[in-house]
Amino acid sequence: MTDETQNAAKLIVVYGRVSTSNQENEGTIETQLSAVREFAQKNNYTIVQEYLDDGWSGDSIVRPALDQLRMDAKKKIWEGVLMYDPDRLARRYSYQELVMDELREAGIEVIFVTVSAPKNSEDKILHGVRGLFAEYERAKITERFRLGKIRKVKEGHVLTTEAPYGYTYIRKQEGKHGYYEINPTEAKIVKMIFSWVANDGLTIRKVVRKLQELAIKPQRSKRGVWSTSTLTTLLRNKAYIGEAHWGSSYSVVPEKPLKVQQYKKIKKTSRRMKPEEEWIASKIPVPVIIDRELFSRVREQLKTNFALCDRNKKNQYLLAGKIKCICGRTRGGEGPQHGKHLYYRCNDRNYSFPLSPTCAQKGINARITDKLVWDKIAGLMSSPELLAKQVERWMSTKRAKAKSSFGDIAIVEKEISKLKDQEERYNKAYGAALFTIEKLKEYTDPIRARMAALESQIIKAGQEADRINVDLLPTKTETKIFTREAGKALKNLNFETRRAIVLNTVEKVVGTQQQLQVSGYIPLTLNHVEYKTSYRYCWASQRR
Incomplete structure (x- = not known):
């Protein structure tokens, strides 16, 4: 053939x-x-x-x-x-x-x-060396770009792709660096915004509402309305007093992303601010739109607005940060009539502002909700029958996970084997004098670290399996003693103590005016000790 x-x-x-x-x-x-x-x-x-x-x-x-x-x-x-x-x-x-x-x-x-x-071992080594050099070359190019950017801003040149609201960015032309040029129409609106806050004492949300009434739209917005975060950034931007900056923040992976997606083109979608003294360039000269005196008055007014904001008045919400709406948004505490009535309201109205909210769910009475959830927690911790039922379910779940973990261990062991083969290829390449011992160390150290992490996973999996031992669980006598002492300790607790218990036992509450769905766990003692809310030895827990 x-x-x-x-x-x-x-x-x-x-x-x-x-x-x-x-x-x-x-x-x-x-x-x-x-x-x-x-x-x-x-x-x-x-x-x-x-x-x-x-x-x-x-x-x-x-x-x-x-x-x-x-x-x-x-x-x-x-x-x-x-x-x-x-x-x-x-x-x-x-x-x-x-x-x-x-x-x-x-x-x-x-x-x-x-x-x-690559078709054989030698081809694989050559292919690997080619890939490593290509990766090294890309790293060098990236570093050159980074150093070039730093040099440019240090010399006082603007480095951006889009100017702040009020400016137009003129791109580099005929050897002249890019620069900001005042946009007369937008600059007039910027001055209006600063004046509303400094002279009229408007809050950020009132400024948003006023811009909406005047049909003034921001540069970029899918909804076509200003957001409070955009205005807050605008009012704090020193570019308007002639001092643009660069390198004031760095990208990070969001800790609590708004959308949980399996595939993300960009992982680091959040930014974290650096202290001002660590900014790479903090006084890049640009045209002035706002005088320093007005800028300073705005900063002071923002502080005053924050201090006087009704939302900063402290009311007692037992489930704050834990309760959600069925639409997926969180519910926030709100106390109309100076806290006479407390409600958990869907925060969709805040995200949609100044447009109408998309969620039609109404607020739920916070005092009634807090009492219902707390009574359930106290009842569970005081009932030996309910605790025994949860322990049995925990055991069943752990046994099922232990059975499935054997397949996971096999996958991890296979990956370790691949990493060992990769390390061996680097060693052969070093033996063929293709690079120095320093380069060998640079290539193999990450591989060894990865292998150590995977081996640690296998060890932890074995330890987890060993922990599924009936002898480690509380006996019926210990459970009864625990529930009796818990029943005594849970009576007449102050708000701070009950709040601490909720934070340690409740994962989330999904609520409507008709029902509440509570998810969380109850810690069990390894060896029974006197129950105290401020100090106790806790055993592994299971969510329900």
């Missing part, structure tokens, strides 16, 4: 990826597909499907099309994967090797247009 006949019988798929930030330099997915299709035609491959990740960074291995390709590879419905270049698979060499090893183990051939796929 000839090679041509073999190729004609081979069914392959195509994978393509383009990062939105680099599309102009690297070309679009259409450009990649054109080259890939031409290569497939010359080699008599039959393309049966195309997996495309358009706008996804190669620094992350979690991509929808790539995940689908990896799952389909296990079904063995095609024989090979064709890509333009290894960079399209992933930016990091370790990610490339991980996916390529996974495909090879499934019996899938990996083919590239620009380079030959």
Whole structure:
């Protein structure tokens, strides 16, 4: 059988990826597909499907099309994967090797247009060295860009893609650096906003309402209305007094994201401010719109508004931060008539402001809600029968998890084996004098750290299985003593103590005017001690 006949019988798929930030330099997915299709035609491959990740960074291995390709590879419905270049698979060499090893183990051939796929140990080493040098070169380019940006702002030049409201950014032209130019229409509105706060004493929300009444829209907004956070940033921006800044914040992964998504093109979507003394450039000269005296008065008025805000008056909400609406938003405490009536209201009205709220759920009485939830917690902690029922359910869940963990351990052990193989390839490359001992250490240290972390997972899994021991659970006698002492201690507690117990036992409450659904856990003592709300030894807990 000839090679041509073999190729004609081979069914392959195509994978393509383009990062939105680099599309102009690297070309679009259409450009990649054109080259890939031409290569497939010359080699008599039959393309049966195309997996495309358009706008996804190669620094992350979690991509929808790539995940689908990896799952389909296990079904063995095609024989090979064709890509333009290894960079399209992933930016990091370790990610490339991980996916390529996974495909090879499934019996899938990996083919590239620009380079030959490794076929033996020597090819793998050369492919690895090529990937490492490419990764190193990208790191050097990134560092050069970073240093270039720092040098530019240190020299007093503006570095941005979009100017603050009130300015127009004039891009670099004929060797002249980009700069801010005052936008007369927007600058007039900026002065109005500062005047409303400093001279009329308006709060941020009143400014939002006034802008809405005057049909003045912000630069960017899906809803077409100003937000309180946008105005707060505007009123604190020193660019308006002629002092623009750069490097005042850094990106971080959000701790409590508004949307939990399986696939995220950008992981670090939140920003955290640095102390002003750590800003890279804090006084970049730009045209002045607001005088310093007015700017200072606005800052003072914002502090006054915050101190006098009705929402800052402290009322006692037992479930604050724990209670949610069925729409998914949190419920916040509100005390109309100076706290005479307390309610938990859906915060959708705050997110929708100044537009009408999208959630139609009404507020629920906070005092009644707090009493109902607290009575349930106290009743559970005072009832040996209810606690015994929860312990039994906890045991059943732990046993089920222990059974499923054996499969997880097998996956972790397989990954450790792959990492050991990767470390061995680096050692062989070092033995062939392809790089220095310092570079070897730089390449292998992260691998060893990853292996140590995975081995730690296996150890923890074994320890978790060992902990499922009936002897470690409280006896019926201990449970009865615990509930009796808890019943005594839970009577006549002050608000702060009850609040502390709620924070430690309740995960969330989803409430409407008709019903409350409480999720949480009750700590159980390992060896019975006298129950005290301020100090106790707690055993592992289970959510219900």
